[in-house]
Structures are given as structure tokens and as C-alpha cells.
Amino acid sequence: MTNRVELSRREWLLGSSTLAAGLIGGMPALAKAPMLGTQAPYWYRFKLGEFEATVVSDGILPLGKPEDNFIGLSKEEMARQLTSNFLPMDNAVLEQNALILNTGNHLVLFDTGMGSLDIFGPTTGKLLANMKQAGIDPKDIDAVVMSHAHIDHLGGNVADNGAINFPNAQFYITQADHDFWTDYSKVPSDFKVFADTANKNLKPVRDRIHFIKDGREVLPGVHAMLAPGHTVGHTIFMIESAGKQLCYIGDLAHHPVLLLEKPLTEFKYDTDPKQSAQTRVKNLAMFAEKRIPILAYHFAWPGIGHVVKQGDGFRYLPAPMEMNLTRKTG
Numbered sequence: 001m002t003n004r005v006e007l008s009r010r011e012w013l014l015g016s017s018t019l020a021a022g023l024i025g026g027m028p029a030l031a032k033a034p035m036l037g038t039q040a041p042y043w044y045r046f047k048l049g050e051f052e053a054t055v056v057s058d059g060i061l062p063l064g065k066p067e068d069n070f071i072g073l074s075k076e077e078m079a080r081q082l083t084s085n086f087l088p089m090d091n092a093v094l095e096q097n098a099l100i101l102n103t104g105n106h107l108v109l110f111d112t113g114m115g116s117l118d119i120f121g122p123t124t125g126k127l128l129a130n131m132k133q134a135g136i137d138p139k140d141i142d143a144v145v146m147s148h149a150h151i152d153h154l155g156g157n158v159a160d161n162g163a164i165n166f167p168n169a170q171f172y173i174t175q176a177d178h179d180f181w182t183d184y185s186k187v188p189s190d191f192k193v194f195a196d197t198a199n200k201n202l203k204p205v206r207d208r209i210h211f212i213k214d215g216r217e218v219l220p221g222v223h224a225m226l227a228p229g230h231t232v233g234h235t236i237f238m239i240e241s242a243g244k245q246l247c248y249i250g251d252l253a254h255h256p257v258l259l260l261e262k263p264l265t266e267f268k269y270d271t272d273p274k275q276s277a278q279t280r281v282k283n284l285a286m287f288a289e290k291r292i293p294i295l296a297y298h299f300a301w302p303g304i305g306h307v308v309k310q311g312d313g314f315r316y317l318p319a320p321m322e323m324n325l326t327r328k329t330g
């Protein structure tokens with residue numbers, strides 16, 4: 001230890017004298033590179049059989065204190081789960097991973113983010129900007145498929161001036177969610193902003209809405225599976241092309257740890273939290289057993305991975321990002 005300190009001091013002295021010599025000799029000082037403060041693009045592209053898929057972010061959604069949002073875990077159990085997964089204790093930060101699927105015949109957008117609504121701060125509502133970065137023109141979207149009618153899944157349908165953000169698209173949602181969230185007599189009063197947002201984003205496209213039917217194909221290669229509880233008509237989508245599968249699970253689970261390790265834990269924004277938990281367990285067990293990859297709207301970017309059984313719950317294993325689109329996989 002003593003030797004090491006002496007060596008460091010010696011190196012430091014050598015370094016200073018070299019610098020001094022440089023200045024004396026008229027050499028320019030070495031420039032340090034500036035901090036860039038920029039980030040990689042917030043979209044991610046991958047192949048799924050014959051389809052091309054792009055995850056596009058609407059930005060992060062900071063929910064706030066985990067204990068205010070995830071209900072039924074003891075304080076100790078929540079602390080154990082968060083710390084053992086190296087997650088912060090003071091804020092549950094969700095991603096918003098929207099999917100754009102090019103099937104060769106259709107360009108399909110799953111969920112449209114929060115739009116201009118800023119009740120979770122300024123980080124949401126970035127879908128259109130990130131689509132532009134990804135080289136996708138909103139005019140080219142043929143279909144907007146909504147997993148459910150919550151603010152962070154349809155808030156980007158319609159701009160504040162009433163213009164439809166995807167002017168050439170047909171819109172898909174369950175009738176159950178459409179009818180519930182546009183009806184002020186059904187929506188609880190503390191969820192009024194949800195009804196406002198549903199009306200703002202569904203009414204202007206009403207004549208283009210197609211109601212999703214459980215178990216039926218929404219578009220070729222995309223099957224709807226009713227997964228109720230989070231909302232009355234919450235739906236997940238099994239996507240299949242050339243033998244490859246991916247399930248877009250919407251809000252089947254909002255947190256990759258707190259709703260998986262003890263999957264009967266309840267979530268503040270569930271319409272029927274007990275039914276939601278049962279739906280979650282049933283589908284996660286199916287994904288684990290059949291080894292079906294998932295894309296989770298709110299999991300850590302870009303939200304693609306697998307689930308396996310662990311203890312009396314599940315564990316989420318993020319998939320490596322595939323950065324070479326020309327490489328043949330599987």
C-alpha cells in the first residue's frame with residue numbers, strides 16, 4: 001500500500017513536470033473532450049420472422065413512490081425486492097415502449113403514449129418526435145391498435161387542435177374499454193382526467209374505430225387475447241410471422257419486479273385488481289411454459305424479454321438487443 005501511494009505521487013510529479021515543460025516549450029495544452037450530454041436514439045428495430053418491428057418510446061413515466069402504486073407487499077418485502085434488484089426506493093419509473101410493426105402489408109402502431117398530457121411531468125409525449133427519428137412518417141400508419149383506453153395508451157391519437165395524428169389510420173380497441181372510459185357515469189371521479197383523455201382521443205376517430213374481438217385476428221399475423229382486470233377490455237396481442245412469435249402484453253404487468261416476484265400484488269390503476277392479478281398469473285405462466293418472448297409497454301427499455309417461473313412468482317429476463325439486422329437469428 002505504501003509503495004503504491006509513493007508510485008502515484010511519483011507519477012503525479014512526473015506528469016506535472018511534463019506539462020510544465022510543454023507549456024514552457026510553447027506546446028498547446030491538451031484539450032479535454034467536452035461532455036456531450038446526448039443519448040442514443042429512443043427507438044429500437046428488430047426482425048420478427050418476415051416482419052420488421054420498431055419499438056418507439058413515448059418517454060419515461062415517473063409514477064412516484066413505489067408503496068403508493070403497488071399494493072399488498074409489506075414494507076420489508078418491497079424494500080427487499082427493490083434493493084436486491086438494484087432499483088431505487090423513492091420512485092418507480094416506468095418506460096413507455098410503443099411498438100410499430102411493418103407486416104409488409106400494414107404499418108401498425110400499438111398504443112400512442114400520453115400526448116400533451118403532463119400529469120406525470122415533462123418526460124412523456126415523445127412518441128411523434130421519436131418516430132421521426134426512427135424514419136417513420138405518421139401518415140404511413142395504417143392501423144392504430146390500442147391495448148386499452150388509459151391515458152398513456154391513447155393520449156397521442158389526436159392533437160390538441162383536434163387533428164388526428166395518424167390521418168390515414170383505422171383505429172382498433174375493445175368496445176368494453178371504449179364504452180367504459182368515454183362514459184363519465186362509469187369512470188370513478190378521481191379518474192376524471194382518464195375520461196377526458198379518452199373522449200378527446202376517441203371521439204374524433206369514432207367513424208374509423210373497429211372493435212377488437214377476443215381470439216380473433218385484428219390484422220394478418222396479429223391475434224387479440226382479452227386480458228381483463230387492468231381495465232374491463234384490456235387486450236394483449238400475439239404476433240406471429242414465419243414461425244416467430246412475440247406477445248405485446250400492454251399493461252399485463254407494469255413493473256418487472258414488483259408485479260412478478262409476488263404476482264398477486266395489486267396495482268393502483270387497475271379497475272379490478274384481483275381479476276388483473278389472476279389474468280397476469282395465467283398469462284405469465286403461459287409465456288414461461290411456452291417460452292414466448294414478450295414486449296412489455298412499461299418495462300425497462302426496450303421492454304423485450306422472457307419470463308421464467310421463480311419461487312411462487314416469475315422473473316423477467318431482458319433479451320440482448322440485436323444490433324445487426326442482417327444477421328440471421330434462431
Ligand SMILES: [Zn+2]
Binds near residue numbers: 152297
Ligand atoms: Zn400503461
